[in-house]
Amino acid sequence: MAWHSGRDGEKFSIETPRAQNAELVLSRRPISPTARPSRTVVYRLFKPILFLLRAETAHRVVMRLLGWLACLPGGLWWLRMLYSVDDPVLRLRAFGLELNNPLGLAAGLDKDAEAFEAFGALGFGLVEVGTLTGEPQPGNEKPRLFRLPRDRALINRMGFNNHGAAAAAVRLKRRRRGSFALGANIGRTKLVENERAIEDYVKSTRSLAPHVDYLVINVSSPNTPGLRALQDKESLAPLLQRVRATLDAEVPARRIPLLVKVAPDLVDADIDAVAEVALELGLDGIIATNTTIARTGLATPASEIEACGAGGLSGPPVAERALYVLRRLRAKLGTQVTLIASGGIFDGDAAFERICAGASIVQIYTGLIYEGPALPQRIARGLAQRLRQAGFTSVEAAIGVDVAPPRPSA
Numbered sequence: 001m002a003w004h005s006g007r008d009g010e011k012f013s014i015e016t017p018r019a020q021n022a023e024l025v026l027s028r029r030p031i032s033p034t035a036r037p038s039r040t041v042v043y044r045l046f047k048p049i050l051f052l053l054r055a056e057t058a059h060r061v062v063m064r065l066l067g068w069l070a071c072l073p074g075g076l077w078w079l080r081m082l083y084s085v086d087d088p089v090l091r092l093r094a095f096g097l098e099l100n101n102p103l104g105l106a107a108g109l110d111k112d113a114e115a116f117e118a119f120g121a122l123g124f125g126l127v128e129v130g131t132l133t134g135e136p137q138p139g140n141e142k143p144r145l146f147r148l149p150r151d152r153a154l155i156n157r158m159g160f161n162n163h164g165a166a167a168a169a170v171r172l173k174r175r176r177r178g179s180f181a182l183g184a185n186i187g188r189t190k191l192v193e194n195e196r197a198i199e200d201y202v203k204s205t206r207s208l209a210p211h212v213d214y215l216v217i218n219v220s221s222p223n224t225p226g227l228r229a230l231q232d233k234e235s236l237a238p239l240l241q242r243v244r245a246t247l248d249a250e251v252p253a254r255r256i257p258l259l260v261k262v263a264p265d266l267v268d269a270d271i272d273a274v275a276e277v278a279l280e281l282g283l284d285g286i287i288a289t290n291t292t293i294a295r296t297g298l299a300t301p302a303s304e305i306e307a308c309g310a311g312g313l314s315g316p317p318v319a320e321r322a323l324y325v326l327r328r329l330r331a332k333l334g335t336q337v338t339l340i341a342s343g344g345i346f347d348g349d350a351a352f353e354r355i356c357a358g359a360s361i362v363q364i365y366t367g368l369i370y371e372g373p374a375l376p377q378r379i380a381r382g383l384a385q386r387l388r389q390a391g392f393t394s395v396e397a398a399i400g401v402d403v404a405p406p407r408p409s410a
């Protein structure tokens with residue numbers, strides 16, 4: 001198998017047994033937008049008004065709107081009519097779950113599980129709520145969320161503002177049947193020290209386990225002091241073991257997949273160590289990656305970036321690094337652990353690239369803010385088109401066809 005990635009417009013030639021050795025010519029031409037104009041036009045009109053508001057206020061407005069739509073009789077049906085995605089080429093099985101498509105809502109947008117059904121109706125194959133913590137907490141002082149429109153990026157230092165895992169569990173319990181997989185992402189309460197972090201994660205796990213299809217351990221947010229130290233092998237292994245045991249004890253009737261979400265800022269040795277822990281403990285999946293603390297490659301003036309202050313950067317500027325971490329994990333893990341890609345995915349081309357690099361699922365967050373609710377459908381259709389053009393009959397057949405290990409990072 002050979003895969004040649006290259007500059008814009010360059011042609012790619014792939015030979016892969018899964019594509020029946022077809023000579024595949026893939027150009028970097030953007031795929032024609034496939035969501036109907038009316039769906040995108042509405043957001044184009046609405047976006048300037050939203051962008052006049054502070055980023056967090058705009059977020060609250062949209063969450064209220066979605067929550068309200070989900071409660072209206074026929075509201076979810078209407079969203080599904082407009083936005084749902086049903087294409088057999090996109091169906092897959094990942095960590096034991098049957099998924100309609102490999103598009104996921106990344107954690108952080110629906111922290112308190114207030115509108116997860118509405119997000120499901122927007123066409124996502126998976127919706128991840130959280131990050132939820134063992135105790136309710138207000139998060140960092142506002143303002144704590146900033147837009148960088150020139151980079152289509154965000155900087156946030158939300159600090160896991162949420163009403164706690166137990167409160168979210170009450171809402172998750174009321175879940176009606178939907179065609180999406182529901183995940184919960186859990187983190188450490190700020191006031192709990194790392195030495196007692198395991199108890200906090202276990203507490204959240206107990207509340208959430210009966211109501212979710214998968215669980216994610218977040219040890220990678222840059223906005224909770226000391227949290228990322230839990231990515232060290234010595235801290236991570238006992239944490240994952242205890243949470244695994246809790247999941248099995250709380251819900252003995254089914255195996256709930258357990259995943260960990262890592263930072264893009266890990267050095268190679270730490271990425272490899274996470275991969276080792278995943279293999280040793282039989283972890284179901286890894287999400288690569290969270291936001292970055294780096295501020296490189298931005299078109300926004302330095303003074304504006306500095307004015308935002310500390311926090312995690314998301315959107316296109318994190319894409320390259322997230323792809324690097326994904327490739328490195330795939331090279332270390334082979335096919336034994338499911339990978340989820342997150343970081344700067346805005347179109348079907350990027351989704352296709354991450355899947356070929358080894359991801360089974362791709363998650364989005366910042367893209368939704370800049371492109372609106374039709375984005376999941378647009379990415380799904382673009383991805384389906386790329387898969388078919390490349391001769392794949394299913395998304396599963398494309399996972400990891402481009403597994404060349406990346407060059408070590410500087």
Ligand SMILES: Cc1cc2nc3c(=O)[nH]c(=O)nc-3n(C[C@H](O)[C@H](O)[C@H](O)COP(=O)(O)O)c2cc1C
Pocket residue numbers: 106107108109111130131145154156158160185218221261289290291313314315316318342343344345363364365366367
């Ligand atoms: C405002 C904001 C809040 C976030 N909160 C969380 C969070 O609570 N837990 C988490 O695991 N990731 C969180 N993330 C990270 C996203 O889930 C995602 O991994 C990251 O933004 C990269 O994807 P993107 O470029 O598509 O946004 C947050 C991101 C943003 C922009």
